[in-house]
Amino acid sequence: MKTGNGKTGRPISFDKDAALEAAMLLFWERGFEGTSMADLTHVMGLSPSSIYAAFGDKHDLFALAAKRYLEYRAQYAGKALAEPTLEGVMRALFENTVEFLTTPGHPPACMSLVGATGCSVDATPAKQLMTEIRRQNQAAIKLRLVRARKSGELPKEINMDDYTRYLSTILAGLSIQAANGSTKAELKRTAEMALRYLGY
Amino acid sequence: MKTGNGKTGRPISFDKDAALEAAMLLFWERGFEGTSMADLTHVMGLSPSSIYAAFGDKHDLFALAAKRYLEYRAQYAGKALAEPTLEGVMRALFENTVEFLTTPGHPPACMSLVGATGCSVDATPAKQLMTEIRRQNQAAIKLRLVRARKSGELPKEINMDDYTRYLSTILAGLSIQAANGSTKAELKRTAEMALRYLGY
DNA sequence: GCTATTATGGAACACTCATTACAGATGTCT
DNA sequence: AGACATCTGTAATGAGTGTTCCATAATAGC
Numbered sequence: 001m002k003t004g005n006g007k008t009g010r011p012i013s014f015d016k017d018a019a020l021e022a023a024m025l026l027f028w029e030r031g032f033e034g035t036s037m038a039d040l041t042h043v044m045g046l047s048p049s050s051i052y053a054a055f056g057d058k059h060d061l062f063a064l065a066a067k068r069y070l071e072y073r074a075q076y077a078g079k080a081l082a083e084p085t086l087e088g089v090m091r092a093l094f095e096n097t098v099e100f101l102t103t104p105g106h107p108p109a110c111m112s113l114v115g116a117t118g119c120s121v122d123a124t125p126a127k128q129l130m131t132e133i134r135r136q137n138q139a140a141i142k143l144r145l146v147r148a149r150k151s152g153e154l155p156k157e158i159n160m161d162d163y164t165r166y167l168s169t170i171l172a173g174l175s176i177q178a179a180n181g182s183t184k185a186e187l188k189r190t191a192e193m194a195l196r197y198l199g200y
Numbered sequence: 201m202k203t204g205n206g207k208t209g210r211p212i213s214f215d216k217d218a219a220l221e222a223a224m225l226l227f228w229e230r231g232f233e234g235t236s237m238a239d240l241t242h243v244m245g246l247s248p249s250s251i252y253a254a255f256g257d258k259h260d261l262f263a264l265a266a267k268r269y270l271e272y273r274a275q276y277a278g279k280a281l282a283e284p285t286l287e288g289v290m291r292a293l294f295e296n297t298v299e300f301l302t303t304p305g306h307p308p309a310c311m312s313l314v315g316a317t318g319c320s321v322d323a324t325p326a327k328q329l330m331t332e333i334r335r336q337n338q339a340a341i342k343l344r345l346v347r348a349r350k351s352g353e354l355p356k357e358i359n360m361d362d363y364t365r366y367l368s369t370i371l372a373g374l375s376i377q378a379a380n381g382s383t384k385a386e387l388k389r390t391a392e393m394a395l396r397y398l399g400y
Numbered sequence: 401g402c403t404a405t406t407a408t409g410g411a412a413c414a415c416t417c418a419t420t421a422c423a424g425a426t427g428t429c430t
Numbered sequence: 431a432g433a434c435a436t437c438t439g440t441a442a443t444g445a446g447t448g449t450t451c452c453a454t455a456a457t458a459g460c
Binding site for chain 1: 231234359
């Protein structure tokens with residue numbers, strides 16, 4: 001796996017980014033175990049040797065796909081948290097999530113939920129990676145909520161961990177609703193209802 | 201697959217219920233694709249031929265396991281819906297869910313969520329079965345809410361589909377929280393918070 | 401030109417997958 | 431007893447798994 005590093009030797013002949021993007025989309029749709037290397041060679045348009053030389057083994061490739069997913073697709077949450085006011089954060093969090101889940105061109109669910117839940121022991125690294133991503137997302141939300149409380153936008157009585165967990169719960173539930181086949185309009189109304197019951 | 205029907209011939213030599221229970225637990229933990237027939241022979245204590253004779257192929261066995269799961273494990277929701285008052289229904293729905301998710305001896309998640317989400321095309325029947333179960337659960341909740349509205353326990357302005365979907369969203373989210381590793385105490389507080397924000 | 405270095409595709413690897421064929425075991429019925 | 435029917439374990443089936451080997455191709459520097 002020295003691809004692209006050395007100045008000498010035969011140069012790479014394919015678009016590494018495009019190949020990884022294709023792999024990511026397939027992993028997103030079928031999960032780690034549901035995606036075979038043969039499937040990957042097809043959608044990436046590469047032979048096994050090229051994949052192994054450029055990305056390592058299946059676990060490495062999955063980790064790279066997850067990284068790409070976070071950087072290129074899952075930024076909707078980070079952007080929402082960057083809103084100046086807490087109300088803006090809350091509204092953006094739900095709206096962006098619905099928008100994300102219903103964007104055509106990719107599966108209607110979070111990759112961290114479908115990537116590896118319920119899998120053999122061989123896939124536990126992938127499963128742990130997905131869990132870790134979920135935990136980090138939740139930690140990011142908490143950080144923003146703590147800031148909001150410091151600025152007085154959130155009552156001091158509210159437990160930050162509990163409130164964060166409650167928010168994450170609803171957001172994760174939305175992903176499952178989308179996977180169940182809910183339409184965009186339905187998800188929007190659910191998100192609005194959640195906001196209303198939260199007091200926004 | 202004529203096991204147990206005929207009066208003649210060699211009788212079955214194992215506890216069919218116990219074998220199916222073991223299969224169900226493994227499917228619950230590892231999902232359809234994450235569970236191999238070899239794994240199943242181990243936990244069921246049977247040879248492949250016995251399994252095929254008694255339960256059919258892997259898809260059939262998974263369907264039977266799902267049925268058993270619904271009948272023996274997932275009755276907590278149905279019981280909650282049988283509560284006489286809406287407030288009782290709501291409280292029981294959340295409390296029973298938390299209790300269910302944190303009961304030792306089985307994975308901390310709904311089988312309908314981990315059974316087959318993100319899988320290869322071969323497993324789509326299993327995936328559809330899990331989705332169907334989720335849809336039926338949601339339909340049962342809606343039925344109970346409609347009854348509550350007729351009895352005046354729920355304002356007429358509330359859209360039944362939306363409210364049902366919102367409730368399902370939170371309940372599904374709880375399952376993911378549990379799968380993430382939340383403790384029973386944390387889940388309890390999340391459920392209480394959900395109830396409070398819903399007005400109960 | 402040559403050599404060094406890396407990438408490529410295809411075939412082969414050892415292994416696991418779900419499933420079945422077969423022979424023997426164990427029961428009921430006459 | 432024997433005939434019949436069904437179950438059970440072993441071993442095999444062919445297809446699919448992730449991964450590697452190897453001969454060849456393509457570049458850079460000399």
